[in-house]
Amino acid sequence: MTSPRDRVDACPGALQTHTAADGELARVRVPGGSLSAHQLRVLALASRELGDGHLEMTSRGNLQLRGLPVVHDLGDRLADAGLLPSATHERVRNVLASALTGLDDEGHVNASPWVRALDAGLVADPALAELPGRFLAALDDGRGDVIGLGADVGLLALSATEVALVLGGVDSGLRTDPGGAVDLALDAARALLAERAAQDSQAWRLAELDDGPARVAARLTARRGTPVEMPAAPLVGQVGAVAQPDGRTALVGVVPLGRLSADQAELLAELADGVRITPWRTVVVPDLAEEAVDDAAVDLFRTGFVFDEASPWLQVTTCAGRPGCAKSLSDVRADAVAAVTTGRLPADGARQHWAGCGRRCGRPAGALDVVATGDGYSIGAV
Template sequence: MSIADFSGRVRPDACPGALQVHEAADGPLARVRLPGGAVSAAQLRELAACATDLGSGVIELTSRANVQVRGLRSATAFAERMAFVGLLPSAAHERVRNIVASPLSGRGPAGLLDTQPLVEALDQALCACLRLAGLPGRFLLALDDGSGDVVGLGADVTFVGGTGRLLLAGRDSGLSLRGEAAVSYMIAAAEAFLDERESASALDTEVRQESASVRDGEAQRDRTAWRIGELEDGAARIAARLGGVAVDSPPFAPETRGAGLTEQRDGRVALEAVVPLGRLTAAQARAIAAAAESGVAVRLTPWRTVVLLDLPPSHADHVARALDAAGLVTDPASPWVGVTACTGRPGCAKALADVREDARRWVADRDGPTAMPVHWAGCERRCGLPRGPVIQMVATADGYVAATDGHVTTTD
């Protein structure tokens, strides 16, 4: 898959997957999509084994609740092992299975919809449509259980439980759907995006041909887009294709998740644990897997935390102590809450500092969480920056500069 850049050259979609790896400074990096952040105990154990046997020994959590393994010694062996445990159901679609969902899946106090059945149906429908294998690796689908926790992530297509609203790049499509219709409309919206993208690309080619005398760099903006929001009037046109009328929606504040227990409506509890700097060791992954037996479900979140669902209240404290002992954080008053970082040195060639080590030292000097999330970035690209108000510690040649402008350059 490729798009044309401003000069007419071909630029590939560089989003990594389990088959198309990224050549990072510390070796090949593979990313595995986990629709809805759902992962089984067996899959966690295999990820831990692969990270140890084939990679750097850690599993990184991404801002779309996916996972990645760095420093792979055999990308082929890694992909084969992921397929064996069901984490690679479609080779053609493996980089476009980008589906986020409310981690509590309707169980929390504000939840109105069990999103997991819709996640599974949406993933199956996506993989069944050959054309949708051509979606960009950044295209994002979201299912909100009505609590509003993933609406603020700015997905290309979002279904909101309770209200039944369908959002396109954050704009209300004017459509109100029943849950069973959500999947078909989300798939139709993704196909409509491809139609619009192809039309815009063809128009841009005509503009370039008519403007051959214009110097490179002054040509018209490339109209081929990665996201619905990058298409001029894309949300309005796609809404019209679906039978709606797009209108501006009230802004949604991105959710900031932390740690601790949440009482479910059925009397059981959910336990959320912060993964420091979004990096799970193999031992930590195995500790989560051990806790995920006997009907306990695991959800990774876009906030780089792990949620264990359906815990008996009498067992929750024991699980929390086991995760804490493994180096995860279940205390909502911990200074690790809200702290994130990019890869930094030595994994990224563009980084100007070992931001993870600097972040660890900074956390060690604090007694509790800050009022605003803090993101440590190795350069001005600020990769992995969370949405919403964030204190940004940006590395420069002369040390760190703090910023709070909310600028987002990358989402995964």
């Protein structure tokens, strides 16, 4: 158990913004990473008119806008675009899903319907608005790509007919069928709140509760099975062209340092009816006709997307750094770009996260830390 929290979670949202050195920061929840072309255009325009012209991709598959004025109409814009279905629940809608679910044959189930049902269930229950802003759900179709990303409540398809409930990264042993999976996950979220109250805790995450996973599981009723070991999350995501069973192609590209420009967002909106953003700062452009794939890849490459699985851009993420963050000791983005372009990444180019201070904001699981000290960088795993 970590040290007890002495304050409520102040994780930013689209309405409850964070004041940074470069202005207000808003975080837009994108359950399952799915964005329609219209939503992309709305976000691109908002980033231009209100922010710094970029959308930052987070390690939870959400988006951030920086440099906002203190008074702005971002919430109204998002609500009109379907990106803010509830003012009371907006910070708790942190939902990861397998990046290519339903687009290839790797998963046991299609997790996309789970995303929509879980999001609707969260919003429909007034009590679940009390979940901390750092609450995280992960819906894994069986390929094992997101269940290891540290979710408080997770679903892992073990087969086409059996789903495991995962709590705090551990298999609870509780089982259900795909049709009952979302209801079980919602019950687990309610049980998390009940256990939090029972322990008189302000814990931000389930794992911070005393014996949290076991005690939450004990509050639930479901069929029991033999717990299985959880797969580790991949350090980097898949990139390149992915053949879909219907003959079309999904194109997956990396956005260096996760900074998606308004121009790039608008280009994505031209190429597809919708896209998926992932925890690995990649974008999935699905349903491309065979004859359109090469042109789409060239157009995206020209704006900065990376499709080479050997590229060092797959290995590097950063926090905001200077000048956006007053706590940062360095302009980590500029330093990381220089390291990549000159071929001087530390630790032989291992998966790494550059941070301007010891808080290491935005750090993906499993990354090596490259932390600014005021006199260079400290390098080492945590």
